[in-house]
Amino acid sequence: MPRRKLIKERVPTPERPPEERIKDFKEVNLGYTFELAVREAERCLQCPYEYAPCIKGCPVHINIPGFISKLVEYRNDPDKAVKEALNVIWACNSLPATTGRVCPQEDQCEMNCVMGKVGDKINIGKLERFVADYAREKGIDEELLFEIIPKIEKKGQKVAIIGAGPAGLTAAGELAKLGYDVTIYEALHEPGGVLMYGIPEFRLPKEIVHKEIEKLRKLGVRILTDHVVGKTVTIEELLQEYDAVFIGSGAGTPRLVNAPGINLNGIYTANEFLTRVNLMKAYLFPEYDTPVYVGKKVIVIGAGNTAMDAARSARRFGAEVTIAYRRGEEDVSAREEEVEHAKEEGIKFVYFVNPVEFIGDENGKVKAVKFEKMRPLEERDARGKRKIVGTGEYITLEADTVIIAIGKHPNRLIINTPGLKVERGKIVVDENMMTSIPGVFAGGDAIRGEATVILAMGDGRKAAKAIHEYLTKKRQEKANA
Amino acid sequence: MPYKILDKKELAMNEVMYKIHAPHVAKKVQPGQFVIVRAFPNGERIPLTPVTWDREEGWITLITFVRGKTTMRMANELKPGDEILNVAGPLGNPAPMEKFGRVLAIGLITGIVEVFPIARAWQEIGNDVTTLHVTPNPMIILKEDFENAVSRHIVEGFDLQPGWGMNEIAQELVKRATAKVRELLENEHFDMVLTVGPAGAQKAIFNVVKEFGIPMHADLHPIMVDATGMCGACRVTVGGEVKFACIDGPGFDAYKVDWDELIHRTGFYAPLERLALEHYLKQLQAQGGEQ
Numbered sequence: 001m002p003r004r005k006l007i008k009e010r011v012p013t014p015e016r017p018p019e020e021r022i023k024d025f026k027e028v029n030l031g032y033t034f035e036l037a038v039r040e041a042e043r044c045l046q047c048p049y050e051y052a053p054c055i056k057g058c059p060v061h062i063n064i065p066g067f068i069s070k071l072v073e074y075r076n077d078p079d080k081a082v083k084e085a086l087n088v089i090w091a092c093n094s095l096p097a098t099t100g101r102v103c104p105q106e107d108q109c110e111m112n113c114v115m116g117k118v119g120d121k122i123n124i125g126k127l128e129r130f131v132a133d134y135a136r137e138k139g140i141d142e143e144l145l146f147e148i149i150p151k152i153e154k155k156g157q158k159v160a161i162i163g164a165g166p167a168g169l170t171a172a173g174e175l176a177k178l179g180y181d182v183t184i185y186e187a188l189h190e191p192g193g194v195l196m197y198g199i200p201e202f203r204l205p206k207e208i209v210h211k212e213i214e215k216l217r218k219l220g221v222r223i224l225t226d227h228v229v230g231k232t233v234t235i236e237e238l239l240q241e242y243d244a245v246f247i248g249s250g251a252g253t254p255r256l257v258n259a260p261g262i263n264l265n266g267i268y269t270a271n272e273f274l275t276r277v278n279l280m281k282a283y284l285f286p287e288y289d290t291p292v293y294v295g296k297k298v299i300v301i302g303a304g305n306t307a308m309d310a311a312r313s314a315r316r317f318g319a320e321v322t323i324a325y326r327r328g329e330e331d332v333s334a335r336e337e338e339v340e341h342a343k344e345e346g347i348k349f350v351y352f353v354n355p356v357e358f359i360g361d362e363n364g365k366v367k368a369v370k371f372e373k374m375r376p377l378e379e380r381d382a383r384g385k386r387k388i389v390g391t392g393e394y395i396t397l398e399a400d401t402v403i404i405a406i407g408k409h410p411n412r413l414i415i416n417t418p419g420l421k422v423e424r425g426k427i428v429v430d431e432n433m434m435t436s437i438p439g440v441f442a443g444g445d446a447i448r449g450e451a452t453v454i455l456a457m458g459d460g461r462k463a464a465k466a467i468h469e470y471l472t473k474k475r476q477e478k479a480n481a
Numbered sequence: 482m483p484y485k486i487l488d489k490k491e492l493a494m495n496e497v498m499y500k501i502h503a504p505h506v507a508k509k510v511q512p513g514q515f516v517i518v519r520a521f522p523n524g525e526r527i528p529l530t531p532v533t534w535d536r537e538e539g540w541i542t543l544i545t546f547v548r549g550k551t552t553m554r555m556a557n558e559l560k561p562g563d564e565i566l567n568v569a570g571p572l573g574n575p576a577p578m579e580k581f582g583r584v585l586a587i588g589l590i591t592g593i594v595e596v597f598p599i600a601r602a603w604q605e606i607g608n609d610v611t612t613l614h615v616t617p618n619p620m621i622i623l624k625e626d627f628e629n630a631v632s633r634h635i636v637e638g639f640d641l642q643p644g645w646g647m648n649e650i651a652q653e654l655v656k657r658a659t660a661k662v663r664e665l666l667e668n669e670h671f672d673m674v675l676t677v678g679p680a681g682a683q684k685a686i687f688n689v690v691k692e693f694g695i696p697m698h699a700d701l702h703p704i705m706v707d708a709t710g711m712c713g714a715c716r717v718t719v720g721g722e723v724k725f726a727c728i729d730g731p732g733f734d735a736y737k738v739d740w741d742e743l744i745h746r747t748g749f750y751a752p753l754e755r756l757a758l759e760h761y762l763k764q765l766q767a768q769g770g771e772q
Contacts, residue, residue, distance in 0.1 A: 187569065187707070187709045188569075188707060188709075189519050189526070189566065189567040189569065197707075224482065224505075225482050225567065225569075226482055226505070226517075226567050226568055226569035226570070227505060227569075228569060228570065228572060228709055231509070231514075231570065231571055231572055232505050232506070232509060232569075232570065232571065233505070233509075252709070252710070252711035253710050253711060254711070254712065254713050256713065256716075256723060262723060263716055263717075263718055263723065263739075263742050263746065264745075265745055265746060265749040266749075268714075269712055269713040271711055271712045271713065272706055272712035272713055272714045275706055275707060275711075275712055276706060280525060280526070280706070281523070284523075285753070285757070286550075286756060286757045286760040286761075287523060288523045288524075288525075289521070289523060289524050289525035289550060289551055289757060290525040290526075290706075291525075291750050291753035291754070291756075291757065293749070293750065293753065363745065364741075364742065364745030364746070365745075365749075411709070411710060411711065412710055412728060413709065413710060413728060
């Protein structure tokens, strides 16, 4: 490998200024141009494939130095560079425009990047995003797709996928590429799961999700929307029609604060608030028919990514927004970039407060939240976070809108399937991602509880491999019989 | 996934019936269950109840009360042969299918459409079902269908007075419904009461039924968005616990429901609903009116 000069500082990506971006739902980060992407790509030390810690950190094990090197190698031919890079990414990840935007890279691929020892880590996420965006804008992804499609050898076996979120879409893409006849059953009117209803436009434009899903349709994946598995059709019925089933139904049931007044008007779960805003485009009301009520003072309870998304969305309606968290600043679980963006956009943070009562007015509308002040202990819980205890002191904050973002459970409609082993609300799978029902596999938040988009995609990919093995055995048994 | 409108009829004033090709719902739906419909690309998701269905032919009928932007836009813009963008379901739990004995099933205004499949099924499994429809006279629907399906069908209609708005209609509805229910319960024996309709009127009926100590099953109509249990917009307090009407209901034991909370929650969007309707009416005006 040629010796090259170390460039310690990361090439920045342009961002829209806070005062401008809080007035709309357009994307905050504008991404790299080809020139900037090549400059960032040149910083990569090109660790060998077997060793590269970034690849190990990526849940779907994208050959990161591999795709980055293409940008440098073909720097004089941007289209060629992007096509080659996309080809490397697609081997492991069908939704790079999405993951490049929403993955917590600092905890995954970028976490162990060697460059971090001498300077800034390589901006892997933004490079992945650049490749996907440029390819989409130039139609390079289509070109590549049409080269892949004729090479697919049909297997003649059918797989049903429950849920069109990141896990289901990934499994579907992998299985379609392997030649299986794939049908996704989706309860909502749009595929995408949390990518459509949860993550706001200013982080992940819905147009991009649409286009990434369109690619899967071109690979032959059939998507049945409006089908609620457990109601429209049961898993037992799917097993009669399909050779295997994958459950990627996510963790869509919101957890509620167990405190008096939770059903007052103006108190939303983050899921309801974000679904209205993102999926139903309530921010364009009355051009869009779905309303949403956002008051002048909004309190968001929780400090995960969902809380940041809800807070920043509410801010875009012109509200004064406060995030109230029962632990401290160091315990916040949201991505650093999102917390930074939230602060830049003027969102306030209050730490060590736990809601104990929602106070309403005479019309049943919330007007304040009473919190108990908490304090941290030295002792840590299973996730390594400091335990907290109440102090017996209270504080009341005014609010005319409250958004609860304290987590989610897997959907009850699915986990009530007879014969499906479930522990603490999560579907139990073996090392091959198979559930207690033979031929039924599961992954993503349905088995993990609330996790990340990329972990769900990693599960989808792993399950697709396991399903492939399972169905290959089935084919062989049939041939031998 | 678009679903074709096979037929559309105005059954009465502001009562529109749509017959829709939706085989996935028709195959599975049980009395008490509902669907979520999204009719337009920029539209909202609204809950509606399949009234009749044919499992083999794959259709369901829905009857809407034209009361806001979405239902008015559907009534104005959709024609037979057009497609509805989304029909998701069946959703919710089926109504309990038991032999209660003598049943009084009450539908308030368009609530009667939800009563129909349940009352008919209850009659079929051996209950003696009396249905009661309380509604303004110009909105009487399904009269013959009920007469053919249950032991006895009573229509308690009332005339609309000039200048009445929704409030006056609601007051008259409550007055008529409670008086008629009281009369029936005083003179006859019933083992079970079912109600479907606006939360305020259901509560008023419950207060009468409670005096007689008769079990009562109420189908609730909170605001819904996804209706698959993922958002909690439809949460209600039942027996002191928070329940999601879309997956735990929509039917509940009326004795356990926190009626006042339900009434508050159902009205939360009224100002924005009015705004949406006004916006639509202005659009219509700009296009040269309804014709």
